[in-house]
Amino acid sequence: xxxxxxxxxxxxxxxxxxxxxxxxxxxxxxxxxxxxxxxxxxxxxxxxxxxxxxxxxxxxxxxxxxxxxxxxxxxxxxxxxxxxxxxxxxxxxxxxxxxxxxxxxxxxxxxxxxxxxxxxxxxxxxxxxxxxxxxxxxxxxxxxxxxxxxxxxxxxxxxxxxxxxxxxxxxxxxxxxxxxxxxxxxxxxxxxxxxxxxxxxxxxxxxxxxxxxxxxxxxxxxxxxxxxxxxxxxxxxxxxxxxxxxxxxxxxxxxxxxxxxxxxxxxxxxxxxxxxxxxxxxxxxxxxxxxxxxxxxxxxxxxxxxxxxxx
Numbered sequence: 428x429x430x431x432x433x434x435x436x437x438x439x440x441x442x443x444x445x446x447x448x449x450x451x452x453x454x455x456x457x458x459x460x461x462x463x464x465x466x467x468x469x470x471x472x473x474x475x476x477x478x479x480x481x482x483x484x485x486x487x488x489x490x491x492x493x494x495x496x497x498x499x500x501x502x503x504x505x506x507x508x509x510x511x512x513x514x515x516x517x518x519x520x521x522x523x524x525x526x527x528x529x530x531x532x533x534x535x536x537x538x539x540x541x542x543x544x545x546x547x548x549x550x551x552x553x554x555x556x557x558x559x560x561x562x563x564x565x566x567x568x569x570x571x572x573x574x575x576x577x578x579x580x581x582x583x584x585x586x587x588x589x590x591x592x593x594x595x596x597x598x599x600x601x602x603x604x605x606x607x608x609x610x611x612x613x614x615x616x617x618x619x620x621x622x623x624x625x626x627x628x629x630x631x632x633x634x635x636x637x638x639x640x641x642x643x644x645x646x647x648x649x650x651x652x653x654x655x656x657x658x659x660x661x662x663x664x665x666x667x668x669x670x671x672x673x674x675x676x677x678x679x680x681x682x683x684x685x686x687x688x689x690x691x692x693x694x695x696x697x698x699x700x701x702x703x704x705x706x707x708x709x710x711x712x713x714x715x716x717x718x719x720x721x722x723x724x725x726x727x728x729x730x731x732x733x734x735x736x737x738x
Contacts (some may be wrong), residue, residue: 429624429715434631437518437711441703445517450730451527452510453699457691459506463499493626508539514706515607518714541612553592560588597621599629604706604713622714628712635704646697650690651675 442449464611490713512535516528571577601617609616621628648655654675661667 429627429712429718430626431630431634433715434627434708434712435634437714438635438704441514441518441707441711442700448513448517448527449699449703452513452529452702453695455527455529456506456698456702457502457508457695461691464501466495466499504542505535505539505565508542509535510702511706512538512604512607512637514702515710516606518707518710519604522646534610537610537612538603538609539606541603541606544612545599552595554592556588559585573604598626599633600632601709601713601716604710608713608717618679620713624716631708631712635708638704640703642697646693653678692724 509529509531512530513528515526516523516525516530516534521528563584567577567580571580598621599617601620602613605616605620606613654671657671657674658668661671
């Protein structure tokens, strides 16, 4: 039976059961990020410092550089989708195999399209919600005037809107692993699968989120603690703030190569844990709720796929 413990156990178990794959995922993404960042820097440098002999107009050079940077970002996003699918494959369809469970095929193209679709849909939904909320708060301001009651009601409305976003995100959080498992985009499957399981999923996600917040805070403070301390001591003085920024930039420039490599390794380890406890958590929840290989799986998928791309 699915529980917070079983869901978390599946995600953490990925680090124990597939350590080589996790390392390969982290190294793959880290190396690709470095190469793409270098390519982006070269593209922007070419736009800002065009070769006079080519007689290229600055606007055209910047437009070409922007197009190149956008293409590189899309490539990095597609790589992230490939790695996310590798995590899903290792936990939901391990029999498919592949090098560290990574593949290039219809699963990846389908998931890439779903990621774009979900991003656009979430952006539009949140934007509409914010506009409606702003309209309601404005009407309340005109009707009740500027008072503590208006402020309290507005705060409660904003709090409710934030809670509604979290609720919707949890209810739809299994769209990606479920669509991967069913080999077709399942827009309503995640909603049905998470029905009555909000608090269990929310608790699982909260535990992992707190782990990364604490670990990320320690990592950022290790890298930028001196800069933050200098900013606090500046007390809002523009001269001291500028001096702190220049000192931090000089420190980064003078950082030894071994230290940079160490931070790169730490970042790779952090990303490896994020892959296992991010997509891995979603895959674990899907596996537990579907009871894959158990009695409940046949009931959940009583209706066989008709070959359609979208449910």
